[in-house]
Amino acid sequence: MNARTEVLDRIRRALDDVPAGERPQDVPVPRQYSRGGQQPAGSTAAVELLAERLAEYGASVHLVSPQDVASRVGQSVAGLGTGSVVVPRGFPPEWRSALDPDRVLTDEPRLPVAELDRARAVVTTVAAAIATTGTLVLDGGPGQGRRALTLVPDVHVCVVRAGQVVASVPEVFTALDPVRPLTFVSGPSATSDIELDRVEGVHGPRTLEALIVV
Amino acid sequence: MNDATFLGMPAFPTAAASALRDSQLRGNLARATGTIRSRRAAAVAEQDDWEQLREAGRAVKERTLRHLDRYLLQVEEKVTAAGGKVHWARDAEEARRIVVGLVQDTGEREVVKVKSMVTQEIGLNEALADAGIDAYETDLAELIVQLGQDQPSHILVPAIHRNRAEIREIFLRSMGAYGTAAPADLDDDPRRLADAARRHLREKFLRAKVAVSGVNFLVAETGTAVVVESEGNGRMCLTLPETLISVAGIEKVVPTWQDLEVFLQLLPRSSTGERMNPYTSTWTGTTADDGPRAFHLVLLDGGRTNALADPVGRQVLNCIRCSACLNVCPVYERVGGHAYGSVYPGPIGAVLSPQLRGTTSEVDRALPYASSLCGACYEVCPVKINIPEVLVHLRARIVEEGRERLVPKPERLAMAAARWVLSRPSRLTAAQRAGALAARLVARRGRVGRLPGPLSRWTDTRDVPVLPAETFSAWWKGTHR
Numbered sequence: 103m104n105a106r107t108e109v110l111d112r113i114r115r116a117l118d119d120v121p122a123g124e125r126p127q128d129v130p131v132p133r134q135y136s137r138g139g140q141q142p143a144g145s146t147a148a149v150e151l152l153a154e155r156l157a158e159y160g161a162s163v164h165l166v167s168p169q170d171v172a173s174r175v176g177q178s179v180a181g182l183g184t185g186s187v188v189v190p191r192g193f194p195p196e197w198r199s200a201l202d203p204d205r206v207l208t209d210e211p212r213l214p215v216a217e218l219d220r221a222r223a224v225v226t227t228v229a230a231a232i233a234t235t236g237t238l239v240l241d242g243g244p245g246q247g248r249r250a251l252t253l254v255p256d257v258h259v260c261v262v263r264a265g266q267v268v269a270s271v272p273e274v275f276t277a278l279d280p281v282r283p284l285t286f287v288s289g290p291s292a293t294s295d296i297e298l299d300r301v302e303g304v305h306g307p308r309t310l311e312a313l314i315v316v
Numbered sequence: 317m318n319d320a321t322f323l324g325m326p327a328f329p330t331a332a333a334s335a336l337r338d339s340q341l342r343g344n345l346a347r348a349t350g351t352i353r354s355r356r357a358a359a360v361a362e363q364d365d366w367e368q369l370r371e372a373g374r375a376v377k378e379r380t381l382r383h384l385d386r387y388l389l390q391v392e393e394k395v396t397a398a399g400g401k402v403h404w405a406r407d408a409e410e411a412r413r414i415v416v417g418l419v420q421d422t423g424e425r426e427v428v429k430v431k432s433m434v435t436q437e438i439g440l441n442e443a444l445a446d447a448g449i450d451a452y453e454t455d456l457a458e459l460i461v462q463l464g465q466d467q468p469s470h471i472l473v474p475a476i477h478r479n480r481a482e483i484r485e486i487f488l489r490s491m492g493a494y495g496t497a498a499p500a501d502l503d504d505d506p507r508r509l510a511d512a513a514r515r516h517l518r519e520k521f522l523r524a525k526v527a528v529s530g531v532n533f534l535v536a537e538t539g540t541a542v543v544v545e546s547e548g549n550g551r552m553c554l555t556l557p558e559t560l561i562s563v564a565g566i567e568k569v570v571p572t573w574q575d576l577e578v579f580l581q582l583l584p585r586s587s588t589g590e591r592m593n594p595y596t597s598t599w600t601g602t603t604a605d606d607g608p609r610a611f612h613l614v615l616l617d618g619g620r621t622n623a624l625a626d627p628v629g630r631q632v633l634n635c636i637r638c639s640a641c642l643n644v645c646p647v648y649e650r651v652g653g654h655a656y657g658s659v660y661p662g663p664i665g666a667v668l669s670p671q672l673r674g675t676t677s678e679v680d681r682a683l684p685y686a687s688s689l690c691g692a693c694y695e696v697c698p699v700k701i702n703i704p705e706v707l708v709h710l711r712a713r714i715v716e717e718g719r720e721r722l723v724p725k726p727e728r729l730a731m732a733a734a735r736w737v738l739s740r741p742s743r744l745t746a747a748q749r750a751g752a753l754a755a756r757l758v759a760r761r762g763r764v765g766r767l768p769g770p771l772s773r774w775t776d777t778r779d780v781p782v783l784p785a786e787t788f789s790a791w792w793k794g795t796h797r
């Protein structure tokens with residue numbers, strides 16, 4: 103018997119107390135937990151909660167009006183001194199107008215990892231954000247790029263539109279496509295491994311800056 | 317690198333007695349678990365629907381386990397359709413062989429690893445070393461354990477038994493031998509220690525061609541794998557290499573994508589006491605132009621079907637390895653993780669290891685007794701595993717297996733580790749209440765044996781101080797802020 107057959111066989115034998123006619127949906131799963139919605143998606147309340155929660159976990163947060171996004175992106179990067187800035191394909195051109203074109207790398211053609219490691223920062227959009235948990239969700243869509251781009255550079259500047267902010271975890275799951283590789287980011291990289299105390303900044307970007315367009 | 321194993325470790329009472337003499341260990345543990353307990357409590361208190369989430373989590377797991385064969389086949393179908401390859405392993409040996417073979421097929425001599433309980437369970441690093449392949453642990457705590465030639469002692473924070481001064485020593489002494497050395501002026505500021513780890517591992521991430529990971533969840537309906545982490549080492553391993561090999565116990569499955577909304581709320585709050593852990597990655601097979609070009613998923617039985625076959629014991633397969641039960645366990649806090657003689661320590665280890673490995677060794681027979689049955693673990697468990705119930709059930713089973721002769725003596729069972737119960741009247745209240753609970757459970761299951769055993773015997777034969785009115789929880793809250 104091969105391993106697959108044998109494991110499946112063992113499972114079926116182990117479950118001989120389960121009635122033969124039982125279907126998965128016959129085992130009740132009560133979903134009485136909150137589906138969110140206390141703060142409607144995109145509302146000022148949701149945006150404020152997101153800003154507060156992101157900040158609590160060590161991200162820096164700026165609320166910006168649509169016409170100020172470009173200059174705020176420029177400022178965030180200018181403060182970092184020299185070094186290139188990765189801006190993935192699909193990032194709105196009007197938001198990068200204040201960046202020095204000589205510093206911008208677009209990942210076209212694909213950047214070698216060593217080059218990513220030398221880049222000073224990455225500027226992206228997001229797919230969605232969860233206010234309650236202070237989470238930004240990336241799905242590799244336009245303006246976000248492949249996963250390595252938002253991982254290797256030490257500074258991640260992330261532009262979030264207010265309309266992308268939902269209140270709760272359940273709300274975001276209905277909006278996401280599981281086929282795409284997803285990354286949920288809640289604050290800069292951190293560890294609790296030394297005496298279970300939280301320290302920010304290990305392998306992922308040590309600086310996370312969120313610009314929320316309101 | 318040293319590859320110590322748990323093999324040949326003494327059974328719990330002996331190991332516990334020696335751990336109890338180690339005051340440094342107890343100090344480190346008490347400080348760390350104290351911190352995490354209050355953070356978890358705050359994170360849970362803030363979630364109004366916590367009980368509803370727990371019930372949903374439990375029920376999803378029950379549904380999954382009762383129809384596990386069908387969900388695993390669904391995982392296989394979806395992962396394969398998305399460009400991944402699924403392998404099945406009956407036991408640890410088979411899983412090791414598969415992973416080693418897959419690494420050898422790539423022609424590489426080193427792999428980077430994301431912290432994973434299951435690869436420790438199967439002893440993968442030792443097997444890779446035997447095949448001449450260097451395996452680098454990349455989680456900070458795992459790195460501390462690996463560089464310190466040590467054993468993990470906690471599910472989430474394997475180096476919980478080490479304090480910052482010890483970690484500094486280990487980094488200074490050992491990092492240079494395996495890559496970038498620690499800066500000579502390294503002090504014990506956790507930030508600088510984390511920074512030393514970042515520098516040490518950076519070159520390894522950037523050149524890695526093969527990564528090995530576990531998974532936290534596998535979604536049957538989509539074939540999606542999920543890794544929950546904090547540091548970004550997981551993202552590095554899941555994203556940069558060309559080949560990704562993930563090992564998953566067969567119980568990691570959840571039926572639907574929507575089910576993740578439950579577990580991604582339960583896990584971080586229970587585990588690190590955060591609203592959300594810094595990074596969660598999900599991937600489905602392979603994706604063109606993003607991440608590994610080859611993805612292998614190894615599905616491991618490794619004794620899980622033994623647990624599945626026991627309708628009472630089955631619930632331990634609900635476990636999402638959050639470690640909350642360790643952090644609240646008064647026995648764990650005092651004896652530490654090594655005393656349990658298994659990669660799964662604490663309350664969950666006491667109910668999981670004897671079911672995965674069977675109860676033929678003295679270590680595994682002693683494990684169900686490594687508890688005062690106070691019930692704190694059940695209260696915090698995000699998937700509502702009734703650990704005291706399973707402990708009592710396993711004790712009964714061990715007795716029934718006709719090995720009375722080999723069952724550790726009651727006095728030994730009252731244990732080095734549980735001795736503290738008797739040193740305080742309020743602890744004894746809890747113990748007695750636990751004894752009563754045990755008796756109820758035993759009666760309900762229609763078993764009569766020498767149970768509930770040690771604690772009631774102690775109380776039967778000893779003068780007991782007047783008991784305070786305070787309940788265990790009240791005492792616990794009053795003394796563990």
Ligand code: SF4
Nearest residue numbers: 635636638639641697
């Ligand atoms: S048994 Fe429950 S509390 Fe313990 S690690 Fe597993 S899920 Fe967490």
